[in-house]
Amino acid sequence: MSLWRTKSIEDSLADSHLEHRSLTRSLGTFDLMVMGVAVAVGAGIFSVGAKAAGSYAGPSVTLAFVLAAVTCALAIMCYAEFASTIPVAGSAYTYTYATLGELLAWIIGWDLILEMLTAGAVIAKYWGIYLSSVFELWGWDVPATVNVLGLEVSWGPFLIVAIFTTLLVLGTKLSSRVGAVFTIIKVAIVLFVIVVGAFFINPANYTPFIPPSQPAAPGAGDVWTQSLFSFMTGAAPAQYGVFGLLAGASLVFFAFIGFDVVATSAEEVRNPQRTLPRGIFAGLAIVSVLYIGVSLVLTGMVPYTVLADAKDPSLATAFIAVGASWAAQVISIGILAGLTTVIMVLLLGLARVLFAMSRDGLLPRWMSRTSDTRHTPAHVQILVGVVVALIAGLTDVGILEEMINIGTLSAFVLVSIAVVVLRKKRPDLPRAFSVPWSPMIPILSAALCVWLMLNLTTLTWVRFLVWLVIGLIVYFGYSRRHSVLGQKEKALAEERGRQSGSTGRE
Numbered sequence: 001m002s003l004w005r006t007k008s009i010e011d012s013l014a015d016s017h018l019e020h021r022s023l024t025r026s027l028g029t030f031d032l033m034v035m036g037v038a039v040a041v042g043a044g045i046f047s048v049g050a051k052a053a054g055s056y057a058g059p060s061v062t063l064a065f066v067l068a069a070v071t072c073a074l075a076i077m078c079y080a081e082f083a084s085t086i087p088v089a090g091s092a093y094t095y096t097y098a099t100l101g102e103l104l105a106w107i108i109g110w111d112l113i114l115e116m117l118t119a120g121a122v123i124a125k126y127w128g129i130y131l132s133s134v135f136e137l138w139g140w141d142v143p144a145t146v147n148v149l150g151l152e153v154s155w156g157p158f159l160i161v162a163i164f165t166t167l168l169v170l171g172t173k174l175s176s177r178v179g180a181v182f183t184i185i186k187v188a189i190v191l192f193v194i195v196v197g198a199f200f201i202n203p204a205n206y207t208p209f210i211p212p213s214q215p216a217a218p219g220a221g222d223v224w225t226q227s228l229f230s231f232m233t234g235a236a237p238a239q240y241g242v243f244g245l246l247a248g249a250s251l252v253f254f255a256f257i258g259f260d261v262v263a264t265s266a267e268e269v270r271n272p273q274r275t276l277p278r279g280i281f282a283g284l285a286i287v288s289v290l291y292i293g294v295s296l297v298l299t300g301m302v303p304y305t306v307l308a309d310a311k312d313p314s315l316a317t318a319f320i321a322v323g324a325s326w327a328a329q330v331i332s333i334g335i336l337a338g339l340t341t342v343i344m345v346l347l348l349g350l351a352r353v354l355f356a357m358s359r360d361g362l363l364p365r366w367m368s369r370t371s372d373t374r375h376t377p378a379h380v381q382i383l384v385g386v387v388v389a390l391i392a393g394l395t396d397v398g399i400l401e402e403m404i405n406i407g408t409l410s411a412f413v414l415v416s417i418a419v420v421v422l423r424k425k426r427p428d429l430p431r432a433f434s435v436p437w438s439p440m441i442p443i444l445s446a447a448l449c450v451w452l453m454l455n456l457t458t459l460t461w462v463r464f465l466v467w468l469v470i471g472l473i474v475y476f477g478y479s480r481r482h483s484v485l486g487q488k489e490k491a492l493a494e495e496r497g498r499q500s501g502s503t504g505r506e
Contacts, residue, residue, distance in 0.1 A: 004101030007360065007485050009086050009429065012098060016088045016267050021359050021368050023089060023267045024375040026173040029279045032262055032269065035176065036283020038183045038341035039258030039349075041290060042123060045190060045338065046331055047314040048255050049295045054307030057248030058211040058240055059299040062292055064248035065255070069288040071452065072256040074445035075412040076284055077435045078419040079263045080277040084432035085422075087272030090356030091264040091349075092411040097360070099418040099425065102486075106479055108414050109357045110471035114464075115407030116261065116350035117388065120161075120343060122404065124392035127339040128156025133332050157392035164344040165385030168351070169371075169378045172268050175344055182341045187290070189334035193315065193327065194293045200322045201300035211304065213241025224459040231458050250405070250455035255291055257408040258342070259284055260415075261349035264356075273432030347388065351381045361484035362475070406456055406464045409449045416446040 016022055027035075053061040082095040090097075093112060097105035132144040145152045167175040223231065227247065262280055269275050294315065298307075302321045307313040319327035355377040358367035367380040420439040422429070435441050480486060 002101075003103040003480075005485055005489065006099065006101055007097045007105075009098050009426070011485075012086055012088050012094060015359055018359070020370055020372070022375070023355075023370065023377070024172075025268055025270045025272075026171075027176060027265060027269045027275075029275050029282070031173075031176045031180075032265070032275065032279025033282040033286070034180045034183050035265070035345055036259050036262050036280060037187065037286050038179045039261055039345035040256055040283070040287040040342075041183070041186060041190065042335075042338040042342040045255065045291060045294055046193075046316070046335055047312075048252055049291065049298055050307050050310075050313035050315060050317060052248040052251045053295070053299050053304050054310065054313045055248075056239060056244045056251065058208070058244075058304040059206045060210040060245045061248055061252070061299060061304075062295045063210075064245055064252050065288070065291045065295050067246075067249040068253040068256055068452075069284070069291070071249075071253065071445070071448040072259060073281075073284060073288075074441055075416055075449060076259050076280055077433075078412075078416045078442055078445060079260060080280055080433045081419055081431060081435050082415065082422075083263045083266045083276040083280070084273045085429055087266040087269065087276065088356070089264060089267040089352045089359075091260055091266070091353065092415045093353055094356055095418050095422075096414050099421040100414065102362075102480075102483060103475070104414065106357075106362055106475045107468065107471060108411055109353060109362070110468070110474075111407045111410045112260075112353045113350065114467050115257070115404055115411070116346050116353065117391070118407070119257070119404045120346040120350060120384075120388040121157075121391035121395075123339050123342050123346065124157035124161050124388060125154065127160050127336065127343060128154045128392070130332060130336045130339065131156045134336055137329050137332055151394065154393045158389045160340065160343055161347070161385050161389040161392065164347055165381060168344070168348055168381050169374065169376055171374050171376060172265070172348065175348065179341045179344050182337050186334055186337040186341070187286075189330060189337065190290050190294065193331065193334065194290075194297050196324070196327065197297035197301055197315075197319070200319075200324065201297065203300070205300050205303050210242065210245060211240035213244065214239055224462075225457055227455045228458050228461050229454040232454075246451070247455050250452045252291075253405060253409070253452055256284075256287065257404060258345060260408060260411055261345055264349045264352040267352075273430075277433040347381070347384055350388075351377055351384045354380045354384065359484075361482045361487070362479040365482075403460060403463060403467075406453060406460055409453045410464075412449040413446045413453075416442040416449070 049061055052064055057064045086094055086098060088094055091112065093105055093109035096108045128144060135142045144154060144156065146155050164175065167178055259280055262283065266272055266276060298315055298318050301318040306321055307317060310317045316328040316331050319325065354363060355368050357363045358365055358380065368377065369379060370376060371378045419435055419442045423438060
């Protein structure tokens, strides 16, 4: 059986109508737009820009956000073409299966599991931390952990994951409505912060816009903490300058992950050929404007050196520095609201990827069974909720943050390449949205994503390779033998063998 066998688009579309293994199309353009904003606007909008400005880019962090947004937009064009052509669950996994073969599809599906599982656990953990911060602001003495059988358990992650797992089991449309309420609240808070912060801007803080390069802080040149690019080229780690700007773009790219998660809901979208591209691009446009606005206000309020000197720089750092400490309270509430919707979309996305992979037999088939009444993948959704809650509630997940970026970027690379392949293999397919100037834009998208990956730390790459090795063991030990496509090929080969033997005897 070939490792490069592909699943036809016609078979993928047919599978989306299988009894007890199909999803209800209930989402519209507004739902997808809100979903994109919901997953991308979280705690990062209040903190990741400050960290990138202080440690890497200075005021040019705004350009870092623009570069990350452009990179994301190029990749999302590729997703939009696929989503309008193959509107079924699975996102990058499904697209790769149709173009580059089963092995690469498994690898990218395994990467998506890494991205969404670690992101869900990390953000659920932070939700519990910020919930405690809100309690402290209001003067409530509520312990962040409880003792269960001798273990210190963070109860916040269990609570939020349980709530959204229940909502997702009850229905995607219901979850989308709840998520929309929280999304409107957090966008309103972000706009409020931008408007108020604008009154404290000092234009002198924007100079120099790209600070001159300087040697990195002591310890930053450690073999595990330097970027893979620096490690391979032997370049001395440095802060600021053009390479600092590029490193900052790699960091703030974290702010734009999630739009690939929106594509996983393709099987639940009404009129997907038109709705998916509109919803995804509208969400990306809103997120880009918000991030650029926040970064301009942040670096205009205080010199970037103030952010560099802070232990954990955030937007609150800038407000406290200008004497507006009250804003920290508003920001804490905004962070809590922001993280809430991110968790919901990640739980949905992870369940849909597992649903698609199990429907193809690469994971146990029971995971792809949908409920008779709600038509949601209840079994796998509950499993996802339990695993994410356990990881977030019982472990220190902070060390896994960069794993989210590398999982997303690897998916973007393969989807960009797959667009070019599908154009060659199936030029006849109707495409409601087509990437302009192909193959130039898909190739540029893949190249930019590879560059951002090279700017992640060597330790992140080592962990990523370990995850891939585990995935290959699972594939060759289970998935390859249980693949529905492989079993069909095997049955056809046996049938041809029987027919050939029958003809020979005659």
